[in-house]
Amino acid sequence: MADAMNSIAIEGRSSLGPAASARPTLWAWLLLPGSIFLLVLFVVPLVGLLLLALGMPDWTMANFLRIGENPAYLTVFRKTLEISVSVTALAFLLSYPVAYALATGGPILRTILLVAVVLPYFSSVLARTFAWILLLGRNGVINGMLLELGWVSQPIAMLYNRFGVIIGMTHIIMPLMILPMYTVMSGIDQGLLRAARANGASPIAAFLTVFLPLSLPGVMAGVLLAFIYCLGFYITPALLGGVSDLTITMAISSQIVDQLNWNFGSALSMVLLVVVLVILWIGSRFFPIDQLLGLSDQKVGSGKVVRRQIGTQWLMRVGSGANALDRWLPSIGGRGITLLAGFLAVLLLLPVLIVAYLSFSSSSYFVFPVPGYSLRNYEGYFSNALWLRATFASVRVGLMATGMATVLGGMLAFGLSRGRIRGRGVMVALVLSPIIMPTIVVAVATYFLMVQVGLQGTEFGLALGHAVHAIPYVVVIVVANLRDLNPTYERAARSLGADPLATFRTIVAPLIMPAFIVAAFFAFLTSFDDVVYVLFLGIGRITTLPMRMWDGINQDINPTIAAVATMQMVFAALVIVLGTMLGRRKK
């Protein structure tokens, strides 16, 4: 099994290496439309952003110097870093046990955890942030309970301060951190732990000397992705944070939207982008990021990556020490991990569930527990022309973006899997960048481009931006499925007299159709949930559903929002269920 994996990896690599005799196949042409699309709508805008920051056409470094000289901006950077580091650290502590239980637990526990991780992951950031507003607010659920219990005499301030931001952001990035860790952990052969036990390691020592070091690539990837996401996070800090905690994303937004200082806003964006790129570059020295996103044939954690693990020797000493204490230490692990992971799963799901619960309230205010059940919030949504118009706008934009992203992403996936091009790594980096780069920076850059071609404030322009953001998801999903598509089937069809087109129509298309459907749904979901692009590209003219929620949250905490958030989450859940079902049918 392991050998087979290795040989696949070697085959995959040699076909890409410069020494390979294989030339690009005809499939490589499929890369063309998608790459041009991403070049024009992603690379060009970012270059434009750089030029703006440099004051084009009057070249100057003044904008960058101003950032360095103004202590206010240094404070912004410091606070952004403080928040990002705290959130990443807290999220790591909470995510590792969940990922561990997800990878090693029994089937029931795994199903529960998977739901608890995946459902929040795909429900909108806005809905989850809204949930925390309801929970943490002065008259929120938590304060209400504390007062009820008599533990406090007056409400504690948990919202619109550092505490609220950290809690909300941690909750939102946890799935992002758990998934790469889980990917690596589920690749760890459970037999290795048995082998450690057979060689005299207690459960704790086996964990410390075998499981933990082997899970490090996933830990690094998860921590890195989460940290980058925190640095570029806009929605949650903007909604949950206090006035004193201005982060870089808020500074960018205020420069561009409020002050109309494009050059300076661009300079701030460039700084954020460079920081992210440097972190990514350092990270890629330790592990290949594309592997964790499912775009590499190589097994995660294999080969040279493993040898770079510096902490292994140290862990070995700790493990050996822990082993000596085995007889005196109570047996932790086992049930303890299960209970902890279960508890964390509840915490992950709870905000989402509470919003759903409150959406059925009969009160026109948020009261916990609800005084009675009614559908008044849902009626409020369906009878309000503004909400409905926003929904239709979202659907129109979403459908356009989905169409473009699915077609272009699908072609890119085929080209990447079968094109055998040189410089595949560059191509992969280009394709994945839109989801790794801070959304706000890409949105700002796209905005400037749209202004130049007059597409700002149009639904088509917004859909173009959303398509760029959705393409990586489509590619990842389709590539993963293409890897399962055995080329022997196609050879068999050819040998039976089918021409290439007929082969594609009768063999390839039916086999990967489920993947395309799932990819299209996820593309739609990313567009349907987005606020950041709308904030910039919509220039106040387009009101999508999330945009209307955003306005609603900023103005008054309208209970209708709870109903909308609930419906969004139900929609996300349906997409996940559909994806799982289509995936299972294939097996």
Next chain:
Amino acid sequence: MLMKASLSGTDVKTGSIALHNLQKRYGSATAVDDVSLSISPGEFISLLGPSGSGKTTTLMMIAGFEMPDSGRVLLDDKEITRLPAHRRELGVIFQNYALFPHMTVAENVAYPLRMRRVAKAEREARVHRVLDQVHLGALASRYPHQMSGGQQQRVAIARALAFDPPVLLLDEPLGALDKKLRQHLRNEIKTLHKQVGKTMIYVTHDQEEALAMSDRVAVMHEGRIRQVSAPQDIYRRPADLFVAGFVGEVNLIPVSIRSGVVQGPAGDKLPAAQWPDADRDATLCVRPEHLRIETAAAGTSAGIQGRIVDMTFVGDATILEFQSESGLRLTSKVLNISAKAMPDVGDACLASWAANDATILTQ
């Protein structure tokens, strides 16, 4: 806790394992059903059976990775049934080797010693010695993925030997290797067993492996041990139809015992050495290589009349397919020793065997 550094093991008297009425159920399925077995120090015993026969579950209960629902496991007369795996001091060699991918060969082999907090100098000396023993001294700083399957297998053996356990448990250790290498390593493990004199419990579904390596073979089926005997007895004197069919090829001939005579399907007397006294129906087993098929003219002894319906040349031997007048099909394997004239397809023949080569089974 650790035994003397000697790996020669000639003085080792420990390493006896006793299983008493082991029982293990998964839900409603019984994986291991009332298994009892007594293994003496230094013995090489195989647990042989098809997949799902309970052999691996039995081994895992000895290793401590599965807990029996009832029954006891004893190591040198001490009960270890509930002892956690890491305190059992048994060496385990896993099916896919389970080498730690993030450690070098030397670190892998040193692992059990580190867990026992053996001092560095002693540890290194021992790693060195064990690796030499499996001829891998030169590859100590390699990583497992840089080695061939056979080499990885040797590292797994070295790691299990490093802490000098009295018993080695081997879970289909050669399953992942190709045939040639398997035969080679089979001999190596056998030689190693002679050298270190440790008790070895070897799980396999490959009957040839089990017969070739073991002092005794325990054949398992549906969670039960069907027969425990020396390889020759397993082959020559199978205890029941399952063992007869699972180990080697066999011809099964329905017979009836009437007034102390073994009668074939056509009512004729068949050769056999031992059979029950009482009248009953039974099955006569005879191995293909023991079945003689001769043209009817030459055949004067007792046997079954019929014809040759097919002949297949397989290199070292020729396989003759024979069909009796009553429709019973039998297979005979004739070694191609000399250019002896063989009967042809269609020839009328007599199938017979030496009385000693037949086994009568009554269930």
